[in-house]
Structure formats: C-alpha cells, structure tokens
C-alpha cells in the first residue's frame with residue numbers, strides 16, 4: 015500500500031469516527047424525541063446573539079410571541095440585576111432560553127431542580143452561569159464575610175470571597191468572576207449533571223456581562 019493510500023485510509027477512519035459520534039448524538043436525540051443542540055453550537059448561538067445585541071442589530075423577530083413547544087438552547091443562571099436581562103443581551107426569542115435568576119447568580123435546591131428539569135426533560139445541553147460588573151450581591155457578600163448569619167444569598171458567595179481574599183487585587187472585580195466560576199464548578203458536580211458533563215453531553219460555562227458595552231466575556 016502506498017503512503018498516499020495509507021493517508022487516505024487514515025483520513026477515512028477519522029471521518030468514520032466523527033460520523034459515528036454524530037450518529038450517536040442524533041440517536042440519543044431520537045430516543046428522547048427532542049432536538050438536542052450540541053453544547054458548542056448552543057454556546058456559539060449565544061455569542062452570535064450577544065454580538066447582534068452589542069452591534070445594535072438585534073433580530074426584531076425575537077420579540078414576537080410563540081406558542082411552539084420549547085427546546086431551549088441554553089439554561090442561563092444569572093443575577094437578578096435589572097441591567098442583565100438574558101433574552102435581550104443574547105438576542106433570543108421565546109423558547110430559546112431557560113432562565114433561572116437569583117441575586118448573585120448562585121443556586122439553592124429549588125433553582126437546581128429547575129436546572130435539572132431543563133437538562134433532563136427539555137434536552138438543553140448548555141448551562142451558562144453569568145456574573146456581571148457592579149454586582150450588589152457580591153459587594154454585600156464582601157462586606158458581610160464571614161458572618162454566617164448573613165443569609166443564603168450572601169453566604170452562597172462566601173467561597174468566592176474567601177478565595178479572592180487570599181489572592182489580593184481588586185476584590186469585587188475578582189470575586190464576581192470567581193463566583194461565576196465556582197458556581198459553574200459546583201453545578202458540574204450535582205446529581206444528573208455530573209455524568210452528562212463527563213460525557214461531553216452537557217457544558218457548563220462561566221461568563222461575565224460587561225454593563226457598559228453589553229458584551230459577554232467567557233471566563234474559562
């Protein structure tokens with residue numbers, strides 16, 4: 015066999031493996047009867063939507079009502095801050111985002127069950143945990159730390175506060191990023207999510223929203 019033939023065969027092998035992977039993904043979708051979007055594609059759709067928003071080219075059709083069945087391309091765990099509206103900053107219409115919002119973008123059992131529902135029953139393959147500039151909840155957590163009686167909204171942020179206190183620098187700026195990263199890591203260890211993350215069927219992406227420009231920055 016010539017080197018050329020061997021190279022071609024090897025190329026065919028790679029293509030065959032890729033095709034099998036795609037087939038496996040499509041089969042899994044067919045079993046559940048839901049159109050699942052690969053995590054990387056879902057993330058790209060979010061980033062494309064944010065780019066449209068930042069460049070003032072949001073799609074007007076995303077403001078129209080819809081009674082179609084929902085197949086959200088992403089779960090967004092965001093802060094409740096009124097300046098961070100997920101559907102607007104990602105330019106997504108009804109049915110596209112499954113949103114859980116709580117001040118400080120952390121979660122409790124109720125929020126976790128909402129997230130698990132979207133992953134398990136709606137076929138969503140991407141969770142984005144998004145913090146933002148000037149976060150009041152993170153600011154308050156920095157002030158109250160280490161008071162254990164501060165309440166879950168603030169104590170849920172203490173792990174991030176503890177880490178940034180050890181490293182110095184701009185504590186608020188660092189704690190906002192650290193909090194989104196730690197919450198994403200914590201989610202990745204939760205029942206029903208851990209195996210999906212390990213297999214690559216689910217991606218959990220920490221991010222930060224820049225208030226002044228409207229841009230979303232990926233943190234990892």
Ligand SMILES: [Zn+2]
Nearest residue numbers: 093095149150
């Ligand atoms: Zn906030």
